[in-house]
Amino acid sequence: MGHRGWITARCYICSKKLNVVKDTVYYCPKCFSKGHRILYCDADAKRLHYRCPFDGSELKLY
Ligand SMILES: [Zn+2]
Ligand SMILES: [Zn+2]
Known part of the structure; x- marks a missing residue:
């Protein structure tokens, strides 16, 4: 298990690829x-x- 970084992720709803640096990405603090x-x-x-x-x-x- 390596650190793949936290740069790219997927939207929970539509699975769109998100770049947390470039794209507007939202999260729930809770x-x-x-x-x-x-x-x-x-x-x-x-x-x-x-x-x-x-x-x-x-x-x-x-
Ligand atoms: Zn989405
Ligand atoms: Zn929440």
Whole structure:
């Protein structure tokens, strides 16, 4: 198990490839604090009204 870095990820909703450096990527601080590394692309974050579908927390820019 190597460190593959945290540069690219996939959107949890649409599986779009995200570049966390270049793209606008959103995450839920609450889910992250629980160890769930769930990311959302810009379009899906907008569709979710910037709310986490699991706990209703406000999504933050990654
Ligand atoms: Zn997406
Ligand atoms: Zn959440």
